[in-house]
Amino acid sequence: MATETISPVLINQRPFDSKSSIISSHHSTFITKNPNDSTIVAVDNIEIPTVDYAVLFSDDLDKRSKALEHIDKVCEDFGFFYLVNHGVSDSMFEGVFKGISEFFNPTEIEDRKQYEKKHPTDRIRWGLRSSPGENREYLKVIAHPKYHCPTKPAGFSEAMEEYFKRLRVIVHGLGKAVSKAMGFEECYIEKAFKLDSGFDMSAMNLYPPNFRSKGSIGVPNHTDPGFFVSLIQDVNGGLQILSHNGEWINVNMPPNAIFINIGDHLEILTNGKYKSHVHRVVVDNNEVKRISVATLHGPSLDSFVCPAPEFVDEYHPPAYRGMTYKQSLEANGGDEIDVQSSIEQIRIE
Numbered sequence: 001m002a003t004e005t006i007s008p009v010l011i012n013q014r015p016f017d018s019k020s021s022i023i024s025s026h027h028s029t030f031i032t033k034n035p036n037d038s039t040i041v042a043v044d045n046i047e048i049p050t051v052d053y054a055v056l057f058s059d060d061l062d063k064r065s066k067a068l069e070h071i072d073k074v075c076e077d078f079g080f081f082y083l084v085n086h087g088v089s090d091s092m093f094e095g096v097f098k099g100i101s102e103f104f105n106p107t108e109i110e111d112r113k114q115y116e117k118k119h120p121t122d123r124i125r126w127g128l129r130s131s132p133g134e135n136r137e138y139l140k141v142i143a144h145p146k147y148h149c150p151t152k153p154a155g156f157s158e159a160m161e162e163y164f165k166r167l168r169v170i171v172h173g174l175g176k177a178v179s180k181a182m183g184f185e186e187c188y189i190e191k192a193f194k195l196d197s198g199f200d201m202s203a204m205n206l207y208p209p210n211f212r213s214k215g216s217i218g219v220p221n222h223t224d225p226g227f228f229v230s231l232i233q234d235v236n237g238g239l240q241i242l243s244h245n246g247e248w249i250n251v252n253m254p255p256n257a258i259f260i261n262i263g264d265h266l267e268i269l270t271n272g273k274y275k276s277h278v279h280r281v282v283v284d285n286n287e288v289k290r291i292s293v294a295t296l297h298g299p300s301l302d303s304f305v306c307p308a309p310e311f312v313d314e315y316h317p318p319a320y321r322g323m324t325y326k327q328s329l330e331a332n333g334g335d336e337i338d339v340q341s342s343i344e345q346i347r348i349e
């Protein structure tokens with residue numbers, strides 16, 4: 001594959017021109033321009049760590065403390081992991097993917113247009129993107145504090161509600177485990193982000209098979225707001241995440257695992273101890289459509305999020321500006337449902 005290297009640019013988690021293709025070298029990633037080839041290269045040989053949810057709460061103290069040490073290390077050294085043994089049943093997964101598939105039924109596209117953007121305070125939003133920079137259909141809903149979802153097709157809203165309820169328990173459990181793993185009281189994260197009224201937004205995504213796509217990109221490079229982001233999918237294909245070392249890694253999830261990614265606001269709270277990682281979706285190789293559900297688990301909208309005193313000292317000055325979660329969702333021109341990362345605006349250079 002002949003490529004013309006323009007100039008080696010370490011991506012360092014910043015947005016870049018999605019028309020360029022990317023070649024990963026061992027410890028850095030270079031943007032290269034290759035007019036004949038738009039494939040996006042990522043590696044399969046870096047194993048994404050697995051966290052066993054049940055062991056985090058094991059009665060066996062030795063097992064539990066080893067599991068807590070493990071999750072702390074995984075959050076710090078990677079920032080993302082596969083969560084298994086989480087208690088979402090196979091039938092719950094089936095119900096979710098069946099409901100989403102039916103919602104995105106190709107013959108009813110006119111019906112879905114009622115959820116196109118009307119106002120920044122929309123609680124349900126639908127969109128269809130078909131361009132070289134983005135190829136997906138999506139439905140975004142607010143899942144918490146008040147749940148919203150289209151009422152049709154029959155059973156869809158109920159299946160999603162049941163899933164979001166279970167997911168909240170799991171993610172709050174992870175918050176407790178991580179709080180303890182960092183040496184704090186169990187409800188440290190819960191209190192810091194006022195999670196009783198935590199703001200959760202979920203994006204249900206439908207990616208076309210490659211023959212129907214307008215280019216390689218399903219979703220361009222981004223990080224997500226929130227403290228944890230959870231992702232489930234019906235088939236593997238296309239999610240890639242940029243590692244600490246600047247290598248794009250293919251996310252190949254075990255069946256019915258949940259992919260957990262640290263969100264921007266846990267990076268801010270921990271003053272960069274845990275980091276939010278750039279990811280994207282590539283649709284090049286997808287022979288079939290793919291469905292994913294990405295849920296951004298956020299602080300309450302009025303939570304003021306800044307680096308916590310426990311993570312600040314003379315060697316680690318605050319690296320992010322403080323603002324409310326709502327302000328941060330709007331700082332980059334987004335709104336409460338079309339949430340956009342604003343960590344670049346929040347980071348103190």
Ligand SMILES: O=C(O)CCC(=O)C(=O)O
Nearest residue numbers: 203205224239281292294
């Ligand atoms: O569909 C995926 O695999 C990822 C989607 C995503 O990153 C998002 O919706 O924020």
Ligand SMILES: [Fe+2]
Nearest residue numbers: 223224279294
């Ligand atoms: Fe994302």
